[in-house]
Amino acid sequence: MSTTASFELMIFDWDGTLMDSVPRIVSSMQAAARDVEWGELAPDAVENIVGLGLPEAVEILCPGISAAHSARLRERYAHYFVHADPTPMTFFGGAEARLERLHRRGVSRLAVATGKTRRGLDRVFTETDSARWFHASRTADETRSKPDPLMLAELLDELDVPASRAVMVGDTEYDMAMARALGMPRVGVSYGVHKSERLAAFAPLHIAHDIDGLFDWLEASAVKTAPATAAT
Numbered sequence: 001m002s003t004t005a006s007f008e009l010m011i012f013d014w015d016g017t018l019m020d021s022v023p024r025i026v027s028s029m030q031a032a033a034r035d036v037e038w039g040e041l042a043p044d045a046v047e048n049i050v051g052l053g054l055p056e057a058v059e060i061l062c063p064g065i066s067a068a069h070s071a072r073l074r075e076r077y078a079h080y081f082v083h084a085d086p087t088p089m090t091f092f093g094g095a096e097a098r099l100e101r102l103h104r105r106g107v108s109r110l111a112v113a114t115g116k117t118r119r120g121l122d123r124v125f126t127e128t129d130s131a132r133w134f135h136a137s138r139t140a141d142e143t144r145s146k147p148d149p150l151m152l153a154e155l156l157d158e159l160d161v162p163a164s165r166a167v168m169v170g171d172t173e174y175d176m177a178m179a180r181a182l183g184m185p186r187v188g189v190s191y192g193v194h195k196s197e198r199l200a201a202f203a204p205l206h207i208a209h210d211i212d213g214l215f216d217w218l219e220a221s222a223v224k225t226a227p228a229t230a231a232t
Contacts, residue, residue: 016192
């Protein structure tokens, strides 16, 4: 699908959009639930909450859980995700090269809007040397969780870009919903956790089915800007 739109700012979700981290999220959450004796969580139920802030995700996965058990489950999830779960977690094939290309060509500025914590995003930035590609980022624990649009509003304000000149890229209806709430154009990716039908309900400009298809569309929609150094 082609578009005549052009964007000064491209905002990316992280898990399930740029990084193939959903399998580790699922296995870590299942292990954490077992540790607190909540019971077995179905993989599709965990996949469905990817993109939300961790407190909001636990509330949906474990309705009625006490505050103490929720805090313990979140602590165990962090332990498994960071230290104990061996499930591989890498960028989707080709994503690094395509992000580097956008960065080096000096096209539209790039940002991240994620359900991760700041500590978690900074960790992966350091591990993958990827912070240099992005001019700004927001995480769920320093603002409000998706689908609330506050993190997008804050990014637009920080970078002084109107919603109509930015595009949100994500793999979930939470990404699409927060962009729609601001009247921001949006692009879905079907290779993450929510299928094309769920994304299509939010009228995205495009739904990409692989990394190359996504970045081909984005490059065709980029606005040339003066070269700038991304945040590190």
